[in-house]
Amino acid sequence: MSLLSTLARLEAVRSGRAEPLATVRHRHLSERPMVVVPLAAAGESGAPLAVLLGTDRSAPRLHIVPQPLNRTQRFDFLARVAADLLPYLESFGGEVEQIEGSTTDPATGEKTQVLRELCADAPQLIVPNGSSVRHLALLGRSTRFRRTAEDADPGPYPAPTRVPLLGRWLTHLTERAQVPGSSLLLPMTALLARHWATGQSHLEDQHLAAQLAWHFPRPGLTGTETALLAETERDAQGRLTHPPAGPVTDPRFDELLLAPAITRHDAALAALAALQEGPAHAEHPDHAARVEQARLQADEASEQLHTVLSQALLPTWEDVWRGLDLLYALPPAAHLGERWESDRWSYTGHRDRLAAGEPPQPKQDDAVTAARKLAQREREQARLDVQEALDDPLAMAEHRLAGEAFAGTVVEVTPDYDTSGRSPKPRPLVTVRTADRPHADPGREVHRAGGSPRPEAGGGPSAQKAVIVESDPAGGTVTVRLLSGMGRKKEPEPGSLPEPGDRIVFTLFELTPRQSAPLPEPDDTPWTHGGPPGAADHSLTAAEEWE
Amino acid sequence: MTSTMTFDPSAFDPAPAIATTTTTVPTTPPASPGATADAAVARILAATVRPAPGAPRGVVVDSPPGAGKSTLVVKAAKELVGAGERLMIVAQTNSQVDDLVARLAEKGPELSIGRLHASDSRPSPEALRHANVTPSDKVGALLEHDVVISTAAKWQWVKAEAPWRHAIVDEAYQMRSDALLAVARLFERALFVGDPGQLDPFTVVGTDQWAGLSYDPSSSAVVTLLAHNPEIEPHRLPVSWRLPASAAPLISSAFYPYAPFRSGTGPGERRLTASAASDGSAFDKAIDEAAEHGWALLELPARHTVRTDPQAVAAVASTVGRLLERGLTAHSEQGTAPLTPGRIAVGTAHRDQAAAVRAALAGLGVPVDPAAGPAVTVDTANRLQGREYDVTVVLHPLSGRPDATAFHLETGRLCVLASRHRHACIVVARAGIAEVLDEHPATEPVQLGVTVKFPDGWEANYRMLQHLEEHRVRL
Secondary structure (H helix, E strand, O other), rough: HHHHHHHHHHHHHHHOOOEEOOOOOOOOOOOOEEEEEEEOOOOOOOOEEEEEEOHHHOOOEEEEEOOOOOHHHHHEEEHHHHHHHHHHHHHOOOOEEEEEEEEEEEOEEEEEHHHHHEEOOOOEEEHHHHHHOOOOOOOOHOOOOOOEEHHHHOOOEEEEHHHHHHHHHHHHHHHHOOOOHHHHEEEHHHHHHEEOOOOHHHHHHOOOHHHHOOHHHHHHOOOOHHHHHHHHOOOOOOOOOOOOOOOOOOHHHHHHHHHHHHHHHHHHHHHEEEEEHHOOHHHHHOOOHHHHHHHHHHHHHHHHHHHHHHHHHHHHHHHHHHHHHHHHHHOOOOOOOHHHHHHHHHHHHHHHHHHHHOOOOOOOOHHHHHHHHHHHHHHHHHHHHHHHHHHOOHHHHHOOOOOOOEEEEEEEEEEEEOOOOOOOOEEEEEEOOOOOOOOOOOOOOEEOOOOEOOHHHHOOEEEEEEEEEEEEOOOEEEEEOOOOOOOOOOOOOOOOOOOOOOOOEEOOOOOOOOOOOOOOOOOHHHHHOOOOHHHHHHHHOOOOOOO | OOOOOOOHHHHHHHHHHHHHHHHHOOOOOOOHHHHHHHHHHHHHHHHHHHOOOOOOOOOEOOOOOOHHHHHHHHHHHHHHHHHHOEEEEEEOOHHHHHHHHHHHHHHOOOOEEEOOOOOOOOOOOHHHHHOOOOEEEEEHHOOOOOOOEEHHHHHHOOOOOOOOEEEEOOHHHEEHHHHHHHHHHHEEEEEEEEOOOOOOOOOOOOOOEEEEEOOOOOOOHHHHHHOOOOOOOOEEEEEOOOOOOOHHHHHHHHHHOOOOEOOOOOOOOOOEEEEEOOOOHHHHHHHHHHHHEEEEEEEOOOOOOOOOOOOHHHHHHHHHHHHHHOOOOEEEEEEEOEEEEEEEEEEEEOOHHHHHHHHHHHHOOOOOHHHHOOOOOEHHHHHHHHOOEEEEEEEEOOOOOOOOOHHHHHHHHHHHHHOHHHHHHHHEEEEOOHHHHHHHHHHHHOOOOOOOOOOOOOHHHHHHHHHHHHEEEEO
């Protein structure tokens, strides 16, 4: 935890309210996000119990598994979720823009122009917390390999047709959520924690209602007190007024409300089945009426179960939307579009793989894929850190406090030239007055935040590097020599130099993340890593037990 | 440690059993450290330069701190080149590469050495001083050289047109598995040399999804290599030439319980003497304690502090200041030499701590800028790996902390900090570390398929602390 966020937490304790950690919103928020609040059944890892989802705050849709241990019911549930969620996920695949790119022919090295499709927008799922992301990942893992009736060999327990497809989407979204700065699937607790500090621990922040309590303290109460109420307050029936945001449920809710409702529903279904299937009773004169009666009772039990679960989910549903309200109120950061474009590429890529009929994502990455993903995540983490610092003075302040950047006012610009080459090049000295204490050893390379503006050049800012010449912590000045971003002529391009009085920020870290080194193709996996993934690995994907 | 039960005919026939015992039990008395080490090195060189037909493609050498790893690399390089091979060497950081280049060039003037570097960085002048070293940022310009050396990061970009037959991977335990994946196509056989007790490679992003896979890209290259090539049996270097007799047994038992090693020198062979007598201060007492016993714990009163604890930082600086003021002399098997700033290092856990110590030392007039002449090295454990000094002053990673996180408990961090010295190590810490350890048992989740590291940081920290408390000086 950085010094600044520790300070913000202390301030939050003192003020009793959440304190800002950011001046802008650092994650893309869709205009039409799909909020998904899942619940898991206790006892079995990854067993779904219910989900509340929708894009309309006033019209959430509830899907439940009436008996969580019944796998047929579980897959019926997944089929309903697929029918509900897939149209949303697929609806962004239609509208595309054409992006010009080039491919290199591996044989000749010749470059050819190609047009590639990029979806104009992409779906966005918002879940309450990080455990919900893991729950969706488990669902994806348990469904994407299922065979369906449409398969050549459907097996003894074919799953509903669209369920494996749902699994592949969930797998893609939860994998993408591992990439720093990505926004296809976002947990609300992490979103809030990035932008505001509360006066409680990171662990306590995992409880969405407790974290929101610091934003909406009850009248006369502090954030701590409201958070405690959010965690412990129960109504007359013994229900938590703010049930855990899932996917786990409150054990007392399970015991007092859920288990009886499930038992009642099971019994009603069993009674109905006995009537319908028992031949002895079929001759009874009132048979039709009794079946009707049992059916009504089963419907009623089902209704009750829905009510119980929807009451457990609705507070969290409302909390997620309240969190979204808070985040929409922040102005978007400047680099959001760039990062969202990566998300759109990710979405487009998955759409294309589905269309091309590729098999589902493997259970485990092979050595090369794992290394590629790690490289991508590290690259994106570096990019995210830099972009957040450039977009947000509060994020940059963290780097300044750590001695990794300094901000100040230009006091002097002295023209100077490098005359070692054929033609002299501009190498002016810039002296900055700053109260920061950067680790600025002479000779250290620094980068001008935002680069040199060069408005007359027509384009955006160009990168501007400099090197520390002198640093005087006592006098509060740092002198740097600019090395680039001044054009090709002897005199610097107008506007490319800062002027005395300008506010300027230099960072000691690079502003463009380095490219990752190339990795071999999976088929060229070297001997040190077990060679190419061969037939031996396929034994891992052996059939799972069904029931 | 696996034990296999197999049918053993000798159990039923006493005659061959006697014959085998007489041939395998050593009849000679325990060999001298030099002879033991030489025998180990000879076995490693034979396996590397003259591999038996069908032998595994990799040779792995586990080396405790200061066991002659670099010397081994130089010897192996010279023998391979002598056998008519061309060779590539992979190290992990630019400073490691520069050190290795300088050492190779000095010990092997007959070798032509290519130093491959990135286009935006220059090798150190020390490495380029020798006539037989050629720097270039293009591998094509270096293909004719006997030995080409670069970092793993740079090697990853080299296109494989003329793969080398042989490679030496230095500091292989600090190399990440994904880096090895990218460079392994460049060679057929390789000698992997490294210290398993030092810091593991790390990443700043989540890697849980690969935990337990044999090729987890964030794990160490050697772990992956051994998982996929179980026929490779790691060699061990059995003698630490750096650590004094006062440190080797402790470091060996605390950090290498399954690969014990000994010191190359005996008790009393290394001595520190001061020309100025103690002024009675705690700093001088700690220095005298360390001079006599090899260890000292300079303990400040218990307190929770910020990372750059000003009092602890000042204590570190004063200790270094007194070390220099008292004109210490180091006597060892290599002769007698004054303890100059260049022979002293300060180790910390965090970079801001190192910066604070550097500032405090500069305030005392102690040279800390290597560009301006011999200077005291002040750096983090990560950057001190592979370095050697006469005396080290260590700011304990848990000093002043209210909690013990996995970072601060990492076995390798303490091991690096406590094993850089030839003579003495002075640890500066706040009291109360034992209590912090008691309150924070290791809580890292156990992952299926991942070998549990033992000793864990908790155990190793306790072991060290127990020993240090016998040499405590209160400030």
